[in-house]
Amino acid sequence: MPNHPTLAGLAADLDTGRITARKLVEECLARIADPAGEGARTFVHVDKDAAIAAADAMDHLRKANAVPSPYAGIPVSIKDLYDIKGQVTRAGSRALEDSAPAEADAPVVARLRRAGFIVIGRTNMTEFAYSGIGINPHYGTPKSVWNRSVGHVPGGSSSGAAVSIADRMAHGALGTDTGGSCRIPAAYNGIVGYKPTQARVPLDGGVPLSFSLDSFGPLARSVDCCAVLDAVLADEAVHPLQPRPIKGMRLAVPTTIALDDLDDEVAKTFERALTTLSRQGALIERIEVPEFHDVGVMNSKGGFAAAESYAWHRYLLTSKGDVYDPRVRVRILRGEGISAADYIDILKARRSFIARTEQRIAPYDALVLPTTANTPPVIADLADDQAFATQNLRSLRNCTLINMLDGCAISLPAHREGEVPVGLMLAAAGGSDRRIFELAAGMENIIRV
Numbered sequence: 001m002p003n004h005p006t007l008a009g010l011a012a013d014l015d016t017g018r019i020t021a022r023k024l025v026e027e028c029l030a031r032i033a034d035p036a037g038e039g040a041r042t043f044v045h046v047d048k049d050a051a052i053a054a055a056d057a058m059d060h061l062r063k064a065n066a067v068p069s070p071y072a073g074i075p076v077s078i079k080d081l082y083d084i085k086g087q088v089t090r091a092g093s094r095a096l097e098d099s100a101p102a103e104a105d106a107p108v109v110a111r112l113r114r115a116g117f118i119v120i121g122r123t124n125m126t127e128f129a130y131s132g133i134g135i136n137p138h139y140g141t142p143k144s145v146w147n148r149s150v151g152h153v154p155g156g157s158s159s160g161a162a163v164s165i166a167d168r169m170a171h172g173a174l175g176t177d178t179g180g181s182c183r184i185p186a187a188y189n190g191i192v193g194y195k196p197t198q199a200r201v202p203l204d205g206g207v208p209l210s211f212s213l214d215s216f217g218p219l220a221r222s223v224d225c226c227a228v229l230d231a232v233l234a235d236e237a238v239h240p241l242q243p244r245p246i247k248g249m250r251l252a253v254p255t256t257i258a259l260d261d262l263d264d265e266v267a268k269t270f271e272r273a274l275t276t277l278s279r280q281g282a283l284i285e286r287i288e289v290p291e292f293h294d295v296g297v298m299n300s301k302g303g304f305a306a307a308e309s310y311a312w313h314r315y316l317l318t319s320k321g322d323v324y325d326p327r328v329r330v331r332i333l334r335g336e337g338i339s340a341a342d343y344i345d346i347l348k349a350r351r352s353f354i355a356r357t358e359q360r361i362a363p364y365d366a367l368v369l370p371t372t373a374n375t376p377p378v379i380a381d382l383a384d385d386q387a388f389a390t391q392n393l394r395s396l397r398n399c400t401l402i403n404m405l406d407g408c409a410i411s412l413p414a415h416r417e418g419e420v421p422v423g424l425m426l427a428a429a430g431g432s433d434r435r436i437f438e439l440a441a442g443m444e445n446i447i448r449v
Contacts, residue, residue, distance in 0.1 A: 004168065004221050005168075005171060005221070006220075006221055006222050006224065006225050007071055007074060007171065007172060007220065007222075007224070007225045007228050007229075008224060008225075008228075010024065010071075010074050010171060011070040011071050011074070014062065014070075014072075014073055014074075015062075015070065020055070020059050020073070021054075021055035021056075021058040021059050021062070021072070021073025021074070021118065022052065022055045022056055022059055024055070024073060024074060024075055024171070025051050025052055025054075025055040025073075025075050025118060025120065026052070027168075028075045028120055028168070028169050028170055028171075029046070029048055029051070029052075029120070031167060031168055031169045032046055032120075032121070032169045037167060037169075038142045038143055038163050038167060039167075039169060040140065041124060041139070041140035041141060041142040041143075041160075041163075042123060042124055042142040042159075042160040042163045042164050042167070042169060043077070043121045043122065043123055043124065043160060043164070043169070044080050044090065044092070044121075044122050044123070044124050044139050044160070045080075045087065045121055045122040046120065046121040047084075047119055047120060047121050047122075050119070051075065051118050051119065051120045051121075054118045054119075055073055055075075055118055058072045058073035058116055058118065059073065061116075067116055068114060068115055068116045069115040069116050069238070071115055071116060071117060071228065072115065072116020072117070073116060073118060074116075074117055074118065074171050074172065075117075075118045075119075075120040075170050075171055076112060076117045076118065076119060076120065076170050076171065076172040076173060076174065076229075077119075077120055077121055077122075077123045077160070077161055077164040077165075077169065077170035077172075077173045077174070078109060078112075078119055078121070078122055078123065078173075078174045079122070079123050079125055079158055079160070079161050079173070079174055079175050079176060080092050080122045080123060080124065080125050080160075081125060081129055081176055081206050081207045082106045082108065082109055082122075082174065082205060082206050083102035083104065083105060083106040083109070083205040083206070084102060084105055084106075084109055084119065084122065085101075085102055085103065085104050085105050086101050086102065087101055087102060087122070088100070088101050088102070089102055089207060091125070091127070091128050091129065091207040092124060092125040092126060092127040092128065092129070092136055092138065092139065092157075093127045093128055093138065093323075093324065093325075094138050094320075094323045095316055095320035095321075095323050095324060096207075096316075102205070104205070105205065106204060106205025106206055107202045107204050107205055108174060108201060108202065108205070108206075108216050108233050109174070109205070111232050111233060111235055112174065112229075112232060112233070115232045117172065117232075120169070120170050121170075123158070123159075123160030123161045123163075123164055123173065124136055124139050124140070124141075124142060124159055124160035125156065125157045125158060125159055125160060125161075126156035126157035126159060126181075126328070127324065127325045127328045128207065128209060128309070128313070128324075128328055128332070129156075129157035129176055129178060129181055129207070129209045130157065130209060130305070130309065130328045130331050130332065131156045131157060131327065131328065131331075131392050132155065132156050132157070132179065132180050132181065132184045132372075132392055132395035132396040132399070133153050133155070133156050133377070133382065133388065133391060133392050133395060134153050134154040134155050134156030134157065134159030134184075134185060134188075135153060135156070135379065135382065135388075136159070136325070137325050138325070141153065141154065141159070141379060142154050142159055142160055142163040143163075143379070144163070144188045144189055144376045144421070145163070145166045145167070145189050145190060145421070146188070146189075146190075146375075146376055146420055146421050147420075150378055151378060151379045151380065152188070152375075152376035152377065152378055152379065153188065153376050153377050153378075153379055153382070153391075154185055154188060154189060154376070155184040155185030155186070155187065155188035155189065155372075155376065155395065156181060156184065156185060156395075157176065157178075157181040157185075157209075158173070158175030158176060158177075158181045158182055158185050158193075158219060159185055161173035161174065161175040161182075161185065161219050162175075162185030162186055162188065162189040162191060162193070162219055163185075163189060165189070165191050165219055165220060165221060166189040166190065166191055171220075171221075171225075172218060172219075172220050172225060172228075172229050173218065173219040173220065174216070174218060174229075174233070175193065175216075175217060175218065175219050176206065176209075176214060176215065176216055176217070177193075177195040177214075177215045177216075177217050177399075177403070178209045178210050178213045178214045178215070178305060178403060179213065179305065179396045179399055179400040179403050180195075180371070180372075180395065180396050180398075180399025180400060180403070182194060182195055182215075182217045182218070182219055182411075183195060183371050183399050183409060183410070183411035183423065183425060184371065184372055184395050184396070184399060184411075184423075185219065186219050186371070186411045186413075186423060187371035187372050187411045187413075187421060187422065187423025187425075188372070188375075188376040188421055188423075189421060190413045190415065190421040191219060191220065191221055191413065192219065192220055192221065192222060192223055192225065192226050192410065192411065192412055192413070192440075192444075193217070193218075193219045193226070193410070193411045193423075194217045194218055194219075194226040194227075194229075194230055194408075194409075194410045194411075195215050195217050195399075195402065195403070195407075195408060195409045195410070196215055196216070196217050196230055196233070196234065196408055196433055197215075197406070197407070197408045197430040197431055197432070197433055198213075198214070198215045198406060198430070199430070200234040200236075200433065201215065201216045201217070201230075201233045201234050202216075203216060207312075208308065208309075208312055209305055209308070209309055210304045210305040210308045210309060211308055212304040212308060212350075213304050213305065213403045213404070215403070216233060217230065217233070218230055218233065222444065223241070223410065223412070223437060223440040223441040223444050224241050224441060226410065226437070227241045227437045227441075230433070230437075241437055241438065241441050242438055242441075243438060243441035243442040244365075244438045244439050244441070244442040245281075245442060246277060246280040246281055246282050246442055246443055246446060247280060247281030247282070248281060248282075248283065249277070249281075249282040249283065249365055249366075249439060249442070249443075250282075250283050250285075250363065250364045250365045251277065251282055251283065251284045251285070251364060251365060251366055251367075251368045251426075252284075252285050252286075252287045252361060252363075252364040252366070252367050252368070253274065253284060253285070253286045253287070253367070253368055253369065254287060254288075254289040254292065254367055254369055254401075255286050255287065255288055255289075256288050256289045256290060256292045256293065257289075257292045257293070257295075257397065257398075257401070258289075258292070258369040258370070258397075258398050258401065259369070259370070260373070261373055261394065262370060262373050262374075263373065263374050263375050265375050265415075265419070265420050265422060266370050266372070266373060266374065266375060266422050267370075269414050269415050269419065269422040269424075270369075270370045270414065270422065270424060272414075273414045273424050273447040273448075274368070276446060276447055276449060277368075277443060277446070277447065280446060282443075284368070285364070287360075289357065289360060289361070291353055291356050291357040291360065292357075292401055294349060294352075294353045295353070295400060295401055295404050297349070298346050298349050298350060298353070298404065299400075301334065301337060301338050301342060302331070302334035302335055302337075302338060303346060304346060304350075305331075306331060306332065306334040306335035306338060307335045307338040307342075307343050307346070308335070309331075309332045309335060310332050310333065310334070310335025310336055310338075311335065313332050314336075317329065317332065317333070327385065327388065350404060353404060353405070354404075354405055354406055357405055357429075358405070358429045361428070361429065362429075364428075365428070365435065365439055366426045366427060366428045366432075366435070366436060366439050367425075367426070367427045367428065368424065368425070368426055368427075369398055369424075369425050369427070370398060370422070370423065370424065370425065371398060371399065371411040371422075371423030371424065371425040372394065372395045372397075372398060372399070372423060373394040373395070373397055373398065374391060374394040374395060375420045375421070375422065376420070376421065377391045398425065399425070401427075402425075402427045405427075405429065405430070406429075406430045407427050407428055407429050407430050407432070408427065408428060408429075408430060408431075408432055408433045408436050409425055409426065409427035409428075409436065410425065410426050410427075410436055410437070410440045411423040411424070411425050412424050412425075412426070412440055412443070412444050412447065413448065414447050414448060415448065416448055424447060426439055426440050
């Protein structure tokens with residue numbers, strides 16, 4: 001995002017004393033509290049006193065040359081789906097309000113704290129992470145940065161995470177991604193969102209949607225910012241990111257499903273980005289990926305998300321089902337009709353899908369496709385359940401292909417200043433995380449020219 005601070009820039013400012021952690025936290029808290037802003041809808045809990053105390057501690061450690069990392073003192077937001085010690089994890093719902101406070105931080109939260117990042121608060125989300133739109137009837141719906149006077153959806157399920165970054169209420173955000181929940185809100189708010197290879201980041205301490213598909217990933221303002229946060233979440237060393245030259249990149253555009261029914265602005269922005277990359281020397285090939293048709297079959301009865309969420313929610317639904325968002329409840333209840341045999345069939349079909357798709361895309365550095373088929377819908381237009389369902393599927397469709405592949409993917413803003421936000425997604429097979437970051441870093445400042 002132009003003129004918005006990156007983690008590297010903030011780390012340099014902290015190191016040289018141009019700013020303090022206390023000042024960074026106070027600036028974020030002021031933006032959250034601004035009555036003209038989206039803070040009240042973006043955060044379900046703000047940890048003001050603890051954040052200020054942690055900032056003061058990091059400032060003292062920095063004076064003593066004892067900070068745990070260069071990023072110590074930078075405020076980050078945490079999706080309401082994660083355990084934070086001493087707080088109730090509501091997952092964007094009213095059904096968990098009377099749950100006991102968490103006894104420990106989720107491992108990913110603990111890793112952020114260990115690096116010195118400061119938890120500024122819990123961000124709003126789609127209830128139980130079950131939608132790509134981001135509407136929440138319990139805690140309100142934060143508006144996308146696009147055309148705020150009209151009111152467009154923020155994308156989900158990590159809605160508050162994305163808005164917290166776009167509005168500088170935090171400088172990094174922890175989200176989740178089961179079918180696009182980091183990448184969709186990133187695309188709708190003009191920032192970067194990353195879905196890691198699932199096995200790299202532990203899923204403990206987070207309310208599950210689908211343990212087969214869930215991934216825990218970051219949202220931030222640049223590829224390098226996401227790479228830093230991703231390394232911390234995966235408990236890996238933070239290494240300088242080396243952008244790959246565009247010349248010679250081998251990119252495949254899947255023409256199966258991924259380019260169907262695109263909004264005009266999405267199609268135009270995507271094709272412009274491809275033209276720019278091609279002129280810079282990228283080798284772009286449009287390919288059929290017939291395996292993508294398998295995803296609709298696997299999801300025809302609700303797929304992993306319905307089956308696995310129902311297994312987790314079935315008792316809670318019995319006692320608290322009346323307080324669920326009806327649009328979430330109905331999707332979870334689809335899992336009740338999935339038999340053990342159906343589930344085993346999906347497991348087997350997915351293994352075959354992954355093997356065949358990985359073989360097809362192996363010759364390329366990455367797939368490149370629009371993050372979503374649609375631009376951010378207007379909130380008021382989704383009061384009708386059918387309209388909501390249609391736009392939800394359009395938001396999730398392309399991202400879901402990569403979750404089913406057990407791959408890794410990043411969404412980059414591809415629109416120009418003043419245009420409706422559109423995300424461009426780079427994706428590859430599982431284990432290709434570093435390559436995706438290098439490719440994305442090489443093109444992020446080129447594709448918007």
